[in-house]
Amino acid sequence: MRAQIVRSFGGPEVFEPAEMPTPSPGPGEVLIRSVAASVNPVDYKLRAQGPAVAPALPAVLGCDVAGRVAALGPGVDDLIEGDAVFGCVGGVRGLGGTYASHVVADRRLLARVPAALSFRQAAALPLVTITAWEGLDRLGVRRGTRLVVRGGAGGVGHVAIQLAKARGAHVVATVSSPEKAALAHHLGADATVDYRQKSAADIVAAHTDGAGFDAVFDTTGAKDLEGALALARPLGQVATIVAALTADLTDAHAKGLSIHAVFMLLPMLLGRGREAHGHILTATAALADAGQLRPHLDPQRFTLDQVADAHRHLEGGRAVGKVVLDIAPE
Numbered sequence: 349m350r351a352q353i354v355r356s357f358g359g360p361e362v363f364e365p366a367e368m369p370t371p372s373p374g375p376g377e378v379l380i381r382s383v384a385a386s387v388n389p390v391d392y393k394l395r396a397q398g399p400a401v402a403p404a405l406p407a408v409l410g411c412d413v414a415g416r417v418a419a420l421g422p423g424v425d426d427l428i429e430g431d432a433v434f435g436c437v438g439g440v441r442g443l444g445g446t447y448a449s450h451v452v453a454d455r456r457l458l459a460r461v462p463a464a465l466s467f468r469q470a471a472a473l474p475l476v477t478i479t480a481w482e483g484l485d486r487l488g489v490r491r492g493t494r495l496v497v498r499g500g501a502g503g504v505g506h507v508a509i510q511l512a513k514a515r516g517a518h519v520v521a522t523v524s525s526p527e528k529a530a531l532a533h534h535l536g537a538d539a540t541v542d543y544r545q546k547s548a549a550d551i552v553a554a555h556t557d558g559a560g561f562d563a564v565f566d567t568t569g570a571k572d573l574e575g576a577l578a579l580a581r582p583l584g585q586v587a588t589i590v591a592a593l594t595a596d597l598t599d600a601h602a603k604g605l606s607i608h609a610v611f612m613l614l615p616m617l618l619g620r621g622r623e624a625h626g627h628i629l630t631a632t633a634a635l636a637d638a639g640q641l642r643p644h645l646d647p648q649r650f651t652l653d654q655v656a657d658a659h660r661h662l663e664g665g666r667a668v669g670k671v672v673l674d675i676a677p678e
Contacts, residue, residue: 351448352655355406357398360656360663363447366406371444371452373421378453380433382415383678384471385446387655387671388503389569390613391439392663401440401617410446411439411613413453414461414471415675424455432461435629436474440616447655449675456622459629462636465643467678472643472670473507473636474629479612480508480567481628483587484515486608487563491516496551496561496579499568500537501528503670504589506644508565509535514640517563520555527668531644548578560584560603571595573607580605644669651675 349370354362373379391409394402403409414434417427427433437453439445444452461470483504489495495512499505500521512519513536521532522543529540541551552560560581566573566588573595576586582603591609600607615621635641646669650658655673662671 349448349450350652351408352652353406353408354395357395357402357405359396360392360659362395363656363659365653368408368448370450373419373424373452375422376424376455377421378417378424378427378433378455378458379419379421380413380415380437380451380453381418382413382446382449382451382675383467384414384675385410385652385673386412386472386475387658387662387673388412388475389662390475392659394439395659401613403439403441403443403445408445408448408451409439410448410673411436412471412474413437413446413451414467415451418450421455427455432467432470433458434461434467434470434474435459436478436612436616436625438616440613442619443616447652447673449652454622455626457616457625459626459633462633464637464639468645468672468674469643472645472672473632473641474625475612476503476507476643476670477511477632477641478625478628479504479589479610480511480565481632482612483565483567483589483608483610484508484511486587486610487565487585489515489517489563493517494520494556494562496520496522496555496564497537498522498543498564498566498576498579499570500532500535500540501644501668502567502569504567505565506531506535506669507641508567509537510641511635513537514635520551520561522551535644548575552579556581563587566590574599577603577605577607646671649674 435458566576
């Protein structure tokens with residue numbers, strides 16, 4: 349199979365093309381012929397830093413994939429060759445990555461591609477959607493919840509807006525430009541705020557009459573947990589996708605807040621609870637077919653051979669929407 353591998357951790361230049369043996373699926377596994385794969389911030393962080401959760405070198409990175417079933421391992425009896433599937437399946441310790449023409453995936457991590465989406469759109473969804481779904485679950489978001497999504501135009505944020513609206517929440521999104529505000533409104537946000545122009549106190553005063561939000565979802569990945577805490581009401585809920593930081597929790601204590609750290613890769617790393625990911629993606633597909641969920645794709649397209657450029661594009665902050673690699677024709 350064709351692949352892009354890294355033999356050392358570092359900048360985007362560490363990627364190199366390689367021909368590798370096509371893997372065979374084991375019990376409970378599926379071999380996927382990849383059509384598209386998406387690029388996530390965790391991918392370039394693993395490439396650059398090689399932390400404990402990175403795969404062993406030489407490695408194939410990449411978490412998300414959409415493609416067709418090429419072969420079935422023993423025990424997989426609910427799919428057939430040619431079925432269109434998608435999932436967040438690898439690119440971390442112990443699991444092969446998706447920057448390749450084929451990848452073996454645990455069946456539990458997969459769902460069928462929704463009829464309403466292309467393979468490129470489906471490949472953009474798994475990691476960010478599972479992260480958003482888990483965050484909203486932790487926050488207890490339901491009909492009537494006053495939710496603020498920090499980073500509403502980002503990968504996780506733009507999906508979180510749509511999922512929260514499907515649950516009946518009132519959603520305010522923070523953004524950094526008029527273009528991103530327009531996107532957040534298009535996705536269903538009830539209001540948007542340019543966080544560069546308004547303080548947390550301003551946002552709380554304008555959108556909650558000074559009471560604070562029931563739930564705060566910090567999807568920015570920035571080291572500003574205190575800013576999220578300032579938006580919450582007493583006894584409110586705060587979820588963050590980045591907790592590897594030092595923060596002053598005085599506000600959390602004073603308000604009696606609950607703080608949730610969302611790390612959706614855990615079932616992949618631990619080998620436990622993977623069924624939940626497949627269930628979330630199956631529900632995601634239903635929402636997509638009902639017209640309630642669409643990923644926003646960056647207009648620039650990249651092939652598998654251009655993965656280094658795709659990383660530079662995303663890492664440099666130039667992407668507007670999810671970055672997707674075209675691996676093979678549909």
